[in-house]
Amino acid sequence: MNQLDQLEARSVYIFREAYANFKNLCMLWSIGKDSTVLLWLARKAFFGHVPFPLVHIDTHYKIPAMIEYRNKLALEFNLNLIYGENTEALANKLTFPDGNVDRLTCCKNLKADALKNTLSGEWPRFKLNHSTGEFDLDTNREAYTGVIVGARADEEGSRSKERYFSPRNKESSWDVGDQPPEFWNQYKTDFAPGTHVRIHPLLDWTELNIWEYIEREKIPTVDLYYNQGEGKRFRSLGCWPCTHSVDSDSKNVAEIIEELKTGKFANIAERSGRAQDKEDGGGLETLRREGYM
Amino acid sequence: MHLLRTKMNIVICGHVDHGKSTVVGRLLADTNSLPTGKLDQVRANCERNSKPFEYAFLLDALKDEQSQGITIDAARVFFKTQSRDYIIIDAPGHIEFLKNMVTGASRAEAALLVIDAKEGVRENSKRHGYLLSMLGISQVVVLINKMDLVDYSESVYNSISSEYRAFLSQVGINPASIIPISGREGDNLVSVSQNMPWYSGTSVLTQLDSFKKEKQPVDSPFRLPVQDVYKFTANGDDRRIVAGTIESGRIQIGDEITFYPSGKTAKIATVESFNTALKSKSEAGDATGFTLDQQIYITRGELAAKTGEPKPVCSSLIRVNLFWLGRNPLVKGKDYLLKIGTSRVKIKLETVHKLLDAVNLETLESATQINRHDVADCTFRLAKQVAFDLTSDFAGTSRFVIVDDYEISGGGIVKEAIDDKNPAETGWRKNVLKWEIISENRDLKTNFDSEKGNLILISGTDHQDAINLAAEKERELLLLGEKPILISISDDLSFADTSIYQTDTTREQQVQFLSGFLPVLLNTGSTVIISASRLTDEEVKLFR
Ligand SMILES: Nc1nc2c(ncn2[C@@H]2O[C@H](COP(=O)(O)OP(=O)(O)O)[C@@H](O)[C@H]2O)c(=O)[nH]1
Ligand SMILES: [Mg+2]
Numbered sequence: 001m002n003q004l005d006q007l008e009a010r011s012v013y014i015f016r017e018a019y020a021n022f023k024n025l026c027m028l029w030s031i032g033k034d035s036t037v038l039l040w041l042a043r044k045a046f047f048g049h050v051p052f053p054l055v056h057i058d059t060h061y062k063i064p065a066m067i068e069y070r071n072k073l074a075l076e077f078n079l080n081l082i083y084g085e086n087t088e089a090l091a092n093k094l095t096f097p098d099g100n101v102d103r104l105t106c107c108k109n110l111k112a113d114a115l116k117n118t119l120s121g122e123w124p125r126f127k128l129n130h131s132t133g134e135f136d137l138d139t140n141r142e143a144y145t146g147v148i149v150g151a152r153a154d155e156e157g158s159r160s161k162e163r164y165f166s167p168r169n170k171e172s173s174w175d176v177g178d179q180p181p182e183f184w185n186q187y188k189t190d191f192a193p194g195t196h197v198r199i200h201p202l203l204d205w206t207e208l209n210i211w212e213y214i215e216r217e218k219i220p221t222v223d224l225y226y227n228q229g230e231g232k233r234f235r236s237l238g239c240w241p242c243t244h245s246v247d248s249d250s251k252n253v254a255e256i257i258e259e260l261k262t263g264k265f266a267n268i269a270e271r272s273g274r275a276q277d278k279e280d281g282g283g284l285e286t287l288r289r290e291g292y293m
Numbered sequence: 294m295h296l297l298r299t300k301m302n303i304v305i306c307g308h309v310d311h312g313k314s315t316v317v318g319r320l321l322a323d324t325n326s327l328p329t330g331k332l333d334q335v336r337a338n339c340e341r342n343s344k345p346f347e348y349a350f351l352l353d354a355l356k357d358e359q360s361q362g363i364t365i366d367a368a369r370v371f372f373k374t375q376s377r378d379y380i381i382i383d384a385p386g387h388i389e390f391l392k393n394m395v396t397g398a399s400r401a402e403a404a405l406l407v408i409d410a411k412e413g414v415r416e417n418s419k420r421h422g423y424l425l426s427m428l429g430i431s432q433v434v435v436l437i438n439k440m441d442l443v444d445y446s447e448s449v450y451n452s453i454s455s456e457y458r459a460f461l462s463q464v465g466i467n468p469a470s471i472i473p474i475s476g477r478e479g480d481n482l483v484s485v486s487q488n489m490p491w492y493s494g495t496s497v498l499t500q501l502d503s504f505k506k507e508k509q510p511v512d513s514p515f516r517l518p519v520q521d522v523y524k525f526t527a528n529g530d531d532r533r534i535v536a537g538t539i540e541s542g543r544i545q546i547g548d549e550i551t552f553y554p555s556g557k558t559a560k561i562a563t564v565e566s567f568n569t570a571l572k573s574k575s576e577a578g579d580a581t582g583f584t585l586d587q588q589i590y591i592t593r594g595e596l597a598a599k600t601g602e603p604k605p606v607c608s609s610l611i612r613v614n615l616f617w618l619g620r621n622p623l624v625k626g627k628d629y630l631l632k633i634g635t636s637r638v639k640i641k642l643e644t645v646h647k648l649l650d651a652v653n654l655e656t657l658e659s660a661t662q663i664n665r666h667d668v669a670d671c672t673f674r675l676a677k678q679v680a681f682d683l684t685s686d687f688a689g690t691s692r693f694v695i696v697d698d699y700e701i702s703g704g705g706i707v708k709e710a711i712d713d714k715n716p717a718e719t720g721w722r723k724n725v726l727k728w729e730i731i732s733e734n735r736d737l738k739t740n741f742d743s744e745k746g747n748l749i750l751i752s753g754t755d756h757q758d759a760i761n762l763a764a765e766k767e768r769e770l771l772l773l774g775e776k777p778i779l780i781s782i783s784d785d786l787s788f789a790d791t792s793i794y795q796t797d798t799t800r801e802q803q804v805q806f807l808s809g810f811l812p813v814l815l816n817t818g819s820t821v822i823i824s825a826s827r828l829t830d831e832e833v834k835l836f837r
Contacts, residue, residue: 012580013538016520049525160368181392183704186694
């Protein structure tokens with residue numbers, strides 16, 4: 001087994017543990033490279049099927065190409081796709097692009113709050129209708145108790161403290177200082193009513209591993225990751241007002257792998273193109289405590 | 294394909310203040326893994342604040358810059374040598390140290406254990422050593438640190454080494470080496486130091502580089518804890534796939550598999566995977582799936598083995614080594630949940646044989662409960678039989694955790710299956726003998742015959758044995774087209790399979806109730822199977 005085989009095997013094991021133990025399971029899909037590898041691994045684990053819904057939090061500020069790609073893949077892979085949003089904040093223009101709140105508050109409104117209330121079923125969910133290609137109001141409002149997320153430990157400091165199965169309390173918050181132990185491959189699959197568990201099958205993967213796997217498996221990705229001739233590409237995808245591209249000539253997966261191996265980005269954090277991370281020192285950690293993935 | 298550099302995860306542990314952070318900081322500095330100028334900056338900072346420079350400060354200084362995320366992040370430190378990349382898993386936090394260490398060590402392939410030369414072996418030196426052993430980390434290096442404080446004395450080194458080596462050998466660890474070092478001065482870390490000419494071993498870095506990547510146990514007997522049996526019908530998929538990760542051994546199409554504890558068998562028809570070339574075999578480490586040539590009913594929790602290879606053990610009474618991390622002590626009389634392989638079962642603490650006390654690591658023989666951070670040798674009674682291996686046979690499938698109040702609160706390894714060892718094979722035969730004695734005894738049997746139905750009484754010293762045998766008889770009759778009624782009587786109702794009773798019913802009441810009810814049941818023409826451990830003559834009379 002090479003390193004990718006080992007990473008894949010562990011992720012698949014985690015998926016199957018999650019599926020066996022959580023009745024109300026879902027997977028978050030941000031459409032980025034990580035969550036698409038995650039989706040691929042789910043198909044590995046379940047032999048081509050994805051036996052739980054994929055939840056996307058739509059901020060309505062995603063780059064349009066991302067949404068197109070999302071819907072295309074959902075139809076092609078026969079996915080149960082659900083999206084949720086913060087309708088009120090959008091209607092009242094409580095967003096950064098509208099100029100009414102700072103970046104972090106915007107993230108909190110459009111992502112963290114929308115996520116929390118979509119997962120709990122408090123706010124409406126919209127479900128892809130495969131026969132019409134439209135989204136219908138989802139009648140299922142049960143809270144998801146197991147939420148699969150594509151976080152990687154190497155992305156950012158606070159994530160390295162994560163467990164594979166990481167409990168969230170009633171307020172969706174994460175108690176970093178007091179986490180249950182993980183012995184061998186036994187994870188936290190029991191949870192008190194009202195709480196839920198975040199599941200991280202990609203915890204051990206690095207940015208390079210992700211690209212190597214995309215190459216090996218020939219996983220379809222959004223073009224935004226590649227230089228389209230202007231010497232720029234995205235390394236991490238988010239909302240367009242807060243996501244910047246990096247200078248790069250990489251036009252395809254193989255070139256990205258070579259580029260990462262040169263160590264070109266070794267001293268630049270992967271999410272450095274994400275402006276909201278810079279607003280306070282522990283920006284992401286603060287958001288994560290409040291439930292942001 | 295690109296050449297992948299290998300990575301190795303290492304956990305560092307040891308008593309507080311014995312120098313873990315210093316060793317890690319110094320390793321970063323001496324392998325040129327620090328960002329340019331970082332060392333000078335931290336030194337200058339110390340000077341300005343007129344406090345002595347510490348290598349440990351490097352870690353804190355780097356943590357502040359964690360968005361750079363390169364050399365260090367919240368829980369891990371990265372450095373590389375010519376041969377590979379290392380990740381040192383630091384288990385920060387004093388109170389939560391042990392939970393974090395367990396988690397870290399579960400992801401590690403090797404361990405560094407630091408001991409202060411001046412203070413010598415302390416309680417956590419021992420506790421951590423014990424934990425590493427239980428967790429199955431076999432590649433361990435002991436670092437006797439702060440040798441500068443003891444004048445680089447060979448005799449200090451020798452006495453600590455021999456004391457600690459003796460302890461480690463008790464817990465089954467044979468350290469790869471015991472290296473005298475000074476984290477602060479850098480002796481023997483990346484190169485061999487002149488300060489200890491009496492030391493003939495290697496440096497820490499050379500030792501790390503000599504560690505092997507752990508190989509998957511492909512040559513051991515096949516073991517696969519069944520994670521699930523999938524039948525996804527979408528898009529006309531009619532495969533029924535047994536899924537799981539192979540713990541050891543290998544399989545291929547045509548191999549006959551026996552599932553434990555049910556004892557059911559079938560042959561592998563196909564090996565399944567997604568987006569790969571067609572497969573015909575699979576081996577240890579693979580998260581795999583296969584279909585069978587017969588549609589046998591098996592579920593998550595069974596342990597798959599290859600027919601003809603050494604069998605796993607099935608039991609409901611197990612003696613274990615346990616490490617307890619729960620907020621509340623582990624006590625008798627309370628129900629806990631045991632997770633072993635993929636099976637889950639309710640358990641009760643039966644006996645505490647020995648307890649290594651958390652504070653002074655003294656052995657207590659007469660303990661009744663197990664406190665937080667205690668290490669115990671104890672026996673659990675399981676609500677039903679599960680399949681596993683003994684740690685002396687195959688460590689991987691002997692490992693379990695205990696859940697208390699939704700939390701994983703302890704972990705351990707099974708040392709011994711106390712009763713009904715291997716009932717799926719030897720155990721069964723033993724029982725079948727008993728069975729024959731009962732059923733061949735015409736006298737007894739005819740006496741028990743009623744107008745229509747038959748009564749079969751099954752007894753034995755062990756409750757679970759009796760239940761198993763009864764269940765087997767039930768299956769036999771079902772196959773013959775009969776509709777048997779199976780009832781089990783238990784001393785401990787929380788473990789009774791058939792809960793037609795109030796939970797506070799005594800055994801005597803159960804027997805009374807059943808014997809009164811029995812004629813009604815038998816008049817339906819059904820065969821009634823009653824299983825009960827240790828039936829007394831009086832009880833048998835009642836049933837008559
Ligand atoms: N003299 C001397 N002091 C050391 C050495 N290693 C660590 N120390 C000191 O021991 C104390 C505790 O070290 P630290 O690395 O923080 O220990 P930790 O709690 O195990 O991480 C600090 O004051 C260090 O300066 C050493 O090799 N020699
Ligand atoms: Mg320290």
